[in-house]
Amino acid sequence: MADRFSATGRRKKAIAQVVLVPGSGSFTVNGKTLDEYFGLETLRYICRQPIELTGADKKFDVTVKVMGGGFTGQAGAIRHGVARALVVADEAYKADLKSAGFLTRDPRMKERKKYGLKKARRAPQFSKR
Numbered sequence: 001m002a003d004r005f006s007a008t009g010r011r012k013k014a015i016a017q018v019v020l021v022p023g024s025g026s027f028t029v030n031g032k033t034l035d036e037y038f039g040l041e042t043l044r045y046i047c048r049q050p051i052e053l054t055g056a057d058k059k060f061d062v063t064v065k066v067m068g069g070g071f072t073g074q075a076g077a078i079r080h081g082v083a084r085a086l087v088v089a090d091e092a093y094k095a096d097l098k099s100a101g102f103l104t105r106d107p108r109m110k111e112r113k114k115y116g117l118k119k120a121r122r123a124p125q126f127s128k129r
Helices: 041-054 071-089 091-100
Strands: 005-011 014-022 027-029 060-067
Touching: 005 071, 014 071, 027 041, 041 071, 041 091, 060 071, 071 091
Parallel strands: 027 060
Antiparallel strands: 005 014, 014 060
């Protein structure tokens, strides 16, 4: 068994580099604990989903370097990266993670702004006079 497993996860503009090391189950994001980095419980839950699904929460220490995007995009990128790293660590996890949808990269991106509009679809305010 190798001593470290790494993978990259992405969502929107966020990119997460994830490293799994056999250990006690600590979760570090950009040098802070998961609870310090993410204020919302839902975001912490999203990050932990793949590890809890596979039952590997006490087997690996997770270290993440995440950049770009907002907090929700970063949480989704971390989930994607952790799921990919778990598959690298043990191929037996792949079926469960795939059926839960954690290995699929979320294709939704911000739509580009079009000329004549204020945002992607928001038109300027209309006035009759």
